[in-house]
Amino acid sequence: MAERSFAKEVQKLKQGEGDTFAGEGILAITKALLENGVGYVGGYQGSPISHLMDVLADAEEILSELGVHFEASASEATATAMLAASVHYPIRGAVTYKSVVGTNVASDALSNLASGGVTGGALIIVGEDYGEGSSIMQERTYAFAMKSQVWMLDPRPNLPAIVKAVGDGFELSEVSNTPVMLQVGIRSCHVHGHFEARDNKRPPVTVSDALENPARKLDRIVLPPATYLHEEEKLTKRLPAAQKFILDREINERFGAPGSKVGLILQGGTYNTVIRALNRLGLADLYGDTEMDMLVLNCVYPLVDSQIMAFCEGKDAVLIIEEGQPNYIEQQIAHMLYKAGKTVKLEGKGMLPMGGEYTGQVMVDGLGTFLSDHAPDMLPVAKLASNEDPIAIPDLSKVLPARPPGFCTGCPERPIFAATKLVEEELGEHHISSDIGCHLFSIMPPFDLGATTMGYGLGPASAAAFHNENKKGRRSISFVGDGGFWHNGLTSSVGNAVFNKSDNVIVIVDNFYSAATGGQDILSSRATNKTKQTQNSIVEACKGMGVKWIRQIDRTYDVTKVRDTLKEALTTEEEGPKVIVASSECMLNKQRRVKPELAKAAKEGKRVVRPRFGVDEDICTGDHACMRLSGCPSLSVKDTGDPLRDDPVAAIDQTCVGCGNCGEVADAAVLCPSFFQAEIVSNPSAGEKRRARRSQKIISWLQSRRDAKRVAFA
Numbered sequence: 113m114a115e116r117s118f119a120k121e122v123q124k125l126k127q128g129e130g131d132t133f134a135g136e137g138i139l140a141i142t143k144a145l146l147e148n149g150v151g152y153v154g155g156y157q158g159s160p161i162s163h164l165m166d167v168l169a170d171a172e173e174i175l176s177e178l179g180v181h182f183e184a185s186a187s188e189a190t191a192t193a194m195l196a197a198s199v200h201y202p203i204r205g206a207v208t209y210k211s212v213v214g215t216n217v218a219s220d221a222l223s224n225l226a227s228g229g230v231t232g233g234a235l236i237i238v239g240e241d242y243g244e245g246s247s248i249m250q251e252r253t254y255a256f257a258m259k260s261q262v263w264m265l266d267p268r269p270n271l272p273a274i275v276k277a278v279g280d281g282f283e284l285s286e287v288s289n290t291p292v293m294l295q296v297g298i299r300s301c302h303v304h305g306h307f308e309a310r311d312n313k314r315p316p317v318t319v320s321d322a323l324e325n326p327a328r329k330l331d332r333i334v335l336p337p338a339t340y341l342h343e344e345e346k347l348t349k350r351l352p353a354a355q356k357f358i359l360d361r362e363i364n365e366r367f368g369a370p371g372s373k374v375g376l377i378l379q380g381g382t383y384n385t386v387i388r389a390l391n392r393l394g395l396a397d398l399y400g401d402t403e404m405d406m407l408v409l410n411c412v413y414p415l416v417d418s419q420i421m422a423f424c425e426g427k428d429a430v431l432i433i434e435e436g437q438p439n440y441i442e443q444q445i446a447h448m449l450y451k452a453g454k455t456v457k458l459e460g461k462g463m464l465p466m467g468g469e470y471t472g473q474v475m476v477d478g479l480g481t482f483l484s485d486h487a488p489d490m491l492p493v494a495k496l497a498s499n500e501d502p503i504a505i506p507d508l509s510k511v512l513p514a515r516p517p518g519f520c521t522g523c524p525e526r527p528i529f530a531a532t533k534l535v536e537e538e539l540g541e542h543h544i545s546s547d548i549g550c551h552l553f554s555i556m557p558p559f560d561l562g563a564t565t566m567g568y569g570l571g572p573a574s575a576a577a578f579h580n581e582n583k584k585g586r587r588s589i590s591f592v593g594d595g596g597f598w599h600n601g602l603t604s605s606v607g608n609a610v611f612n613k614s615d616n617v618i619v620i621v622d623n624f625y626s627a628a629t630g631g632q633d634i635l636s637s638r639a640t641n642k643t644k645q646t647q648n649s650i651v652e653a654c655k656g657m658g659v660k661w662i663r664q665i666d667r668t669y670d671v672t673k674v675r676d677t678l679k680e681a682l683t684t685e686e687e688g689p690k691v692i693v694a695s696s697e698c699m700l701n702k703q704r705r706v707k708p709e710l711a712k713a714a715k716e717g718k719r720v721v722r723p724r725f726g727v728d729e730d731i732c733t734g735d736h737a738c739m740r741l742s743g744c745p746s747l748s749v750k751d752t753g754d755p756l757r758d759d760p761v762a763a764i765d766q767t768c769v770g771c772g773n774c775g776e777v778a779d780a781a782v783l784c785p786s787f788f789q790a791e792i793v794s795n796p797s798a799g800e801k802r803r804a805r806r807s808q809k810i811i812s813w814l815q816s817r818r819d820a821k822r823v824a825f826a
């Protein structure tokens with residue numbers, strides 16, 4: 113069960129001619145796929161398009177009614193390879209993934225797909241996770257489009273533009289026999305708006321039809337000598353066909369007053385921010401009407417030389433607005449202008465920052481500088497020579513505490529790292545390789561465990577070089593999540609360790625879902641899923657790979673057991689990789705599942721017990737060792753008001769879910785007897801009520817007796 117259910121919203125996908133579709137960008141993309149007769153869809157989730165996969169999964173019934181096949185792909189490589197169905201058959205296919213990481217994973221399939229080319233429209237919806245709030249390294253997908261020569265659309269972030277881009281993308285792909293990327297950032301994915309719906313279209317040829325009528329053309333298969341042909345075709349046929357389509361269809365848009373002395377060439381995705389910046393500079397109204405001459409590239413690759421040159425003709429200066437680095441678009445345009453001997457002043461990076469998100473302020477500053485330098489007369493006097501001092505904005509980084517990502521309250525992964533710390537206390541520090549997933553938060557305080565992260569499913573692989581000559585010496589420890597394990601960890605990490613007779617320790621952090629991408633089901637999820645085969649054992653998979661030493665821990669909150677198992681793995685004389693599968697359900701998903709059930713039961717008058725933990729402040733010494741070993745966000749500090757106590761005591765706030773981790777950690781570390789467990793009982797029995805009243809009375813009596821004896825501090 114994913115973090116968000118779109119079960120209700122997907123009903124909108126049934127809308128047709130005459131309806132106005134209102135909703136979110138990702139839903140609009142899905143609707144557009146159906147309106148354009150898509151035959152199959154797939155993908156792998158990841159921010160910012162996790163929810164697009166969730167929409168597709170929730171829409172599976174609607175998709176299958178239309179004869180559209182949907183798959184939750186094992187990885188982005190799988191998703192891209194799936195587009196092979198559009199190579200020989202005139203079937204439209206779409207896949208979706210996070211970029212650039214997903215594109216990295218997909219790149220083998222992407223090159224092959226791009227080389228042979230496609231007959232049916234092949235659309236890759238890439239969620240470009242660039243800028244503020246991104247969870248990955250800062251790179252651009254653009255390089256992949258250039259190197260493999262697949263085209264890239266980057267529509268303006270509004271629903272009609274995004275929906276149009278889906279249809280344009282399919283057609284562009286078909287006329288140029290080339291896969292097309294449709295790039296959407298987080299703001300496009302979640303922008304709300306509306307568009308005029310059209311009827312959904314059954315795919316004219318379905319994947320079932322293709323199976324009944326197999327086809328193959330040798331010159332589409334990627335093997336020499338066809339590969340040489342493919343390269344030539346890319347240059348002589350596919351590129352010109354794409355450029356012609358981009359011009360004929362007016363994919364790129366012109367706004368503002370043509371013929372002005374300065375102009376902007378921008379990526380479609382930056383349009384909203386540019387308009388807002390122009391608005392703040394007094395050069396656009398709230399509806400986006402502006403005098404500024406703009407060429408909006410809804411297709412950022414390939415560029416059409418003649419269009420760019422025509423735009424620049426007669427201008428003194430042009431500003432290229434292109435987010436991220438390197439400045440690929442600017443370089444191409446500079447190259448075009450130089451070759452043609454043009455003298456128009458080209459601005460871009462330098463005036464705008466080389467890297468980082470082009471946020472509202474960045475855009476205002478960059479555009480302001482461009483206009484002051486090249487067209488000061490366009491700027492309103494108040495902006496050009498303001499009599500007002502700019503508003504002083506305090507440096508918030510000095511006053512606000514940093515909020516690095518961390519494990520949730522009740523997270524079952526926290527005790528695994530608490531146990532690792534305890535083992536290290538005994539056996540010394542180890543080299544630890546981390547992986548992608550929630551468990552990577554181990555690198556942050558209070559654990560400070562883990563030295564590298566090399567990619568999804570590659571935690572144990574990134575420990576591969578660490579081979580200890582000394583058989584009794586230290587081994588490396590590596591972590592990989594269940595998501596990463598099935599994405600490619602089974603072969604790249606576990607299989608590799610078995611084959612190379614690694615002596616290292618691998619901990620598979622199994623929380624029953626692909627939790628970091630939004631709690632989607634995966635092969636080993638415990639839940640039954642109507643359309644997927646779940647409940648496949650990680651342990652059996654590892655054994656099948658040849659792992660001999662393997663331990664399953666069914667409750668990661670048992671810190672003592674995790675500690676002892678890890679210690680055994682690090683010290684056993686048995687050869688080969690030592691694998692520990694540490695399994696407990698993601699607490700976020702568990703709460704999503706259990707909370708409504710409990711609330712319903714309580715409402716129906718049933719007896720419901722919810723555990724909570726607390727700290728006895730009379731016993732707590734305020735050394736905060738519990739926090740250093742647990743780090744649970746529900747653990748906080750509390751001032752008792754007692755001047756004889758130097759340190760504030762530990763306190764557990766109302767976000768506690770009663771997982772028991774703090775108590776277990778305290779116990780395993782022989783830390784602290786101050787933790788207690790209480791139970792919140794809804795609809796208690798008459799006997800329970802009586803007992804509670806009685807004990808309440810006794811406690812009150814004891815408390816008032818103690819308070820009476822206390823020295824009071826005024």
Ligand SMILES: O=C(O)C(=O)Cc1c[nH]c2ccccc12
Pocket residue numbers: 156157158159210213214217247248548567568628629
């Ligand atoms: O959802 C995210 O933020 C992720 O980083 C997860 C993810 C999805 N596909 C990937 C491929 C390579 C590395 C990470 C991911």
